[in-house]
Amino acid sequence: MNRDQKRAPTRIALVGTRGIPARYGGFETFAEELSTRLAERGYQVFVYCRERTSSDVYRGVHLRYLPTIRHKYFDTVAHTAVSTLHLLAHRVDAVLYCNAANAIFTWAPRLLGMPVALNVDGLERNRKKWNRLARAWYQMSEYLATVCPNVIVSDAERIEDYYRQRYGRDSVFIPYGAPLGRVETTGVLRQLGLEPGRYFLFVSRMEPENNGLLVRECFERLDTGMKLALVGDAPYAEEYIAKVRDTRDPRVVAPGAIYGQGYHELQSHCFAYVQATEVGGTHPALIEAMGRGALTLYLRTPENDEVAGGAAIPFTHETLEDALRGVLEMPEAERDQWRARAMERVRERYSWDAVTTSYEKLLTGLIGQ
Numbered sequence: 001m002n003r004d005q006k007r008a009p010t011r012i013a014l015v016g017t018r019g020i021p022a023r024y025g026g027f028e029t030f031a032e033e034l035s036t037r038l039a040e041r042g043y044q045v046f047v048y049c050r051e052r053t054s055s056d057v058y059r060g061v062h063l064r065y066l067p068t069i070r071h072k073y074f075d076t077v078a079h080t081a082v083s084t085l086h087l088l089a090h091r092v093d094a095v096l097y098c099n100a101a102n103a104i105f106t107w108a109p110r111l112l113g114m115p116v117a118l119n120v121d122g123l124e125r126n127r128k129k130w131n132r133l134a135r136a137w138y139q140m141s142e143y144l145a146t147v148c149p150n151v152i153v154s155d156a157e158r159i160e161d162y163y164r165q166r167y168g169r170d171s172v173f174i175p176y177g178a179p180l181g182r183v184e185t186t187g188v189l190r191q192l193g194l195e196p197g198r199y200f201l202f203v204s205r206m207e208p209e210n211n212g213l214l215v216r217e218c219f220e221r222l223d224t225g226m227k228l229a230l231v232g233d234a235p236y237a238e239e240y241i242a243k244v245r246d247t248r249d250p251r252v253v254a255p256g257a258i259y260g261q262g263y264h265e266l267q268s269h270c271f272a273y274v275q276a277t278e279v280g281g282t283h284p285a286l287i288e289a290m291g292r293g294a295l296t297l298y299l300r301t302p303e304n305d306e307v308a309g310g311a312a313i314p315f316t317h318e319t320l321e322d323a324l325r326g327v328l329e330m331p332e333a334e335r336d337q338w339r340a341r342a343m344e345r346v347r348e349r350y351s352w353d354a355v356t357t358s359y360e361k362l363l364t365g366l367i368g369q
Helices: 026-040 075-089 100-105 107-111 132-145 157-167 187-192 212-220 238-245 260-269 284-291 302-308 320-329 332-349 352-367
Strands: 011-015 044-049 061-065 094-098 116-119 151-154 199-203 227-231 252-256 272-275 296-299 313-315
Touching (some): 026 044, 026 284, 026 352, 075 100, 100 132, 151 157, 157 302, 212 238, 272 284, 272 320
Parallel strands (some): 199 272
């Protein structure tokens, strides 16, 4: 090759999420933050998507739209299966799969010489929404994750320990990331009838193990003029969502899912943020709220303890109401101390640029093997 010719950029594919721009959950936010940063660093990045947007390129990332089966139990694996077939015909230099449920597909690109990393997320088989067959699939997928891809990625030390102890397999620990600092705009607050510093915030997929109903019921027993914003939605969970929103309390606002700038505004200006998830690995909303400097309360689990690192206030199912009442009664100076500690925790550990560098080193290292 002529020395003056430019070397073709390294090609990286992300498979197994709903796609970008992020409009659903943690894996989609992860895919957007990572892929766009890799593109800025000169990589040619492809993200496989289920929902078509107005463009085939988003912030320098190439979007590949493929069909799926719109069903609670088949959506993820059906789209990943189709994406894998497409990937085999349109080869790249390295592949990052997301979700342990997709482990069964990772052997195929590897067979054709494409190195594969798999981010396994948390212990998904523990989610209440899955039936016995789905839980068995996740159980099998955990094992397949240890043999099919080149490398496992865990975003929580608790998950890293789990795979080592249960399957004797090491994984590469790369945490989730979050932006730092508050945004000043408040447009979405005006739309929802919220005042800065005068509302509790809960953000999550509205599924049973995320405890939106528990948060609402505990809040309704408080004697306060504060409001509660229950933000989130979920496919295939209509019955539970209806229960969460079934209230006559005028202080409760349940607008559904909010993304982008509105989401950032809500986290930046809440009185306190409540993380009540009990299943999974690292929960992005928890880190993001802390990064915005929110006074943060969280349901005590090993994974949430790991993220909080002493910079947020833990509670249990039984003590949530007391925890909510406690922060209302807390002196403002003490609340400010918690907010500062939360932001510092994210600054030290959860920078998106540092996360991107870790994935860059991992994927390029796999290519060189």
